[in-house]
Amino acid sequence: MRVREVIRDLPASRIGEIAALGMGDPAVIPLWYGEGDLPTPAFIGAAATAALQAGHTFYTYKAGLPELRAAIADYLTGLHQRPIRAERVLVSSSGMTALMLMAQALIDEGDNLVILAPVWPNIAAAVRVMGGEPRLVSLDPLPGGGWRLDPERLFAACDSRTRGIFVNSPSNPTGWVISAEEIAALFAFARRRGLWLVADEVYSRIVYGNRQAPSFLDQAEPEDRLIAVNSFSKNWAMTGWRLGWMTMPTDLLPVIEKLVEFNTSGSPTFLQHAAIAAIRDGESFIEQFVARCRAARDVAIDGLNACRRVEVARPEGAFYAFFRVAGMTDSLAFAKEALRHAKVGLAPGSAFGPMGEGYIRLCFARDPRQVGEAVDRLRPLLD
Numbered sequence: 001m002r003v004r005e006v007i008r009d010l011p012a013s014r015i016g017e018i019a020a021l022g023m024g025d026p027a028v029i030p031l032w033y034g035e036g037d038l039p040t041p042a043f044i045g046a047a048a049t050a051a052l053q054a055g056h057t058f059y060t061y062k063a064g065l066p067e068l069r070a071a072i073a074d075y076l077t078g079l080h081q082r083p084i085r086a087e088r089v090l091v092s093s094s095g096m097t098a099l100m101l102m103a104q105a106l107i108d109e110g111d112n113l114v115i116l117a118p119v120w121p122n123i124a125a126a127v128r129v130m131g132g133e134p135r136l137v138s139l140d141p142l143p144g145g146g147w148r149l150d151p152e153r154l155f156a157a158c159d160s161r162t163r164g165i166f167v168n169s170p171s172n173p174t175g176w177v178i179s180a181e182e183i184a185a186l187f188a189f190a191r192r193r194g195l196w197l198v199a200d201e202v203y204s205r206i207v208y209g210n211r212q213a214p215s216f217l218d219q220a221e222p223e224d225r226l227i228a229v230n231s232f233s234k235n236w237a238m239t240g241w242r243l244g245w246m247t248m249p250t251d252l253l254p255v256i257e258k259l260v261e262f263n264t265s266g267s268p269t270f271l272q273h274a275a276i277a278a279i280r281d282g283e284s285f286i287e288q289f290v291a292r293c294r295a296a297r298d299v300a301i302d303g304l305n306a307c308r309r310v311e312v313a314r315p316e317g318a319f320y321a322f323f324r325v326a327g328m329t330d331s332l333a334f335a336k337e338a339l340r341h342a343k344v345g346l347a348p349g350s351a352f353g354p355m356g357e358g359y360i361r362l363c364f365a366r367d368p369r370q371v372g373e374a375v376d377r378l379r380p381l382l383d
């Protein structure tokens with residue numbers, strides 16, 4: 001069968017490979033994917049049912065329901081202390097679709113996107129689908145398990161075919177959180193060079209310190225070449241709904257809107273009505289969810305750190321433990337072994353770029369007792 005070469009050669013997800021081996025086995029504790037065990041809050045589901053029954057089942061605005069765009073703009077304005085107008089917000093059918101739309105709009109064959117890594121593999125795949133080069137630049141691993149950004153190395157990776165710089169903070173998989181000073185340095189460089197900044201902020205509310213996660217939207221002028229990607233998936237336990245949004249300068253929005261027509265032709269109308277309820281009334285859910293994640297994080301990190309071969313820092317944000325295992329050189333083989341012998345589903349570090357080899361990712365967005373049991377089961381493999 002003839003298909004485009006870049007599509008034929010796209011690597012299959014290594015996270016999916018592990019999940020496919022263990023899916024459907026009730027004995028497995030599934031910590032492979034980036035989602036929790038809580039269903040979507042009932043008030044959001046009820047809003048979807050009501051919208052369905054009220055007949056919101058027709059084609060709708062490509063950029064999203066005006067009322068939802070306004071609700072997102074209000075939410076962002078409240079978070080970032082800068083007015084963000086609804087004209088800069090476009091509703092997408094998931095964060096993933098937002099990333100694909102970004103790649104379709106920016107990446108020509110031979111262009112590159114400089115990507116801070118280790119990183120969720122789908123962003124690199126989106127660039128590859130367009131015939132571009134995902135250029136991964138690693139954070140520096142610190143002794144004790146943390147990570148640090150070297151902005152100069154990121155800038156040195158940019159050349160004449162670079163269209164932009166991609167940063168995911170809080171990071172999947174490392175939990176690293178960018179600082180306000182680092183954001184300012186990236187803006188200064190990108191403005192000088194006429195590059196796009198793509199900020200993946202889907203975990204922006206999932207942070208464990210006393211402060212909010214610094215955001216590119218805290219510092220962006222409305223006309224800056226910034227695309228900030230967000231999602232309903234993580235904050236409101238809506239992974240299966242496939243809804244997200246993008247914030248961008250107003251002159252890019254009609255371009256993305258045109259692309260929406262040829263991708264999804266708009267996001268499901270009744271789901272968008274429910275998303276309004278999520279964003280307006282979901283704060284207490286987020287608070288409880290983050291508190292539960294914090295408890296599970298501490299169980300996971302304390303348990304892992306007690307294992308002789310493990311090195312891991314307490315992540316500041318997102319909901320993953322990304323731990324290094326001394327002596328492990330094949331994380332895919334290790335994840336298969338953990339599935340077979342410990343019945344715990346994990347993601348191999350190599351899924352997140354070559355610099356992720358030697359690491360394992362464990363998603364702790366679940367009942368802390370179950371996370372504790374998973375770590376207990378893993379101990380014989382990690383001591």
Ligand SMILES: Cc1ncc(COP(=O)(O)O)c(C=O)c1O
Binds near residue numbers: 231243
């Ligand atoms: C860093 C990052 N960006 C974007 C997404 C996309 O989320 P969704 O497509 O469910 O909105 C994910 C999901 O795991 C993610 O981890």
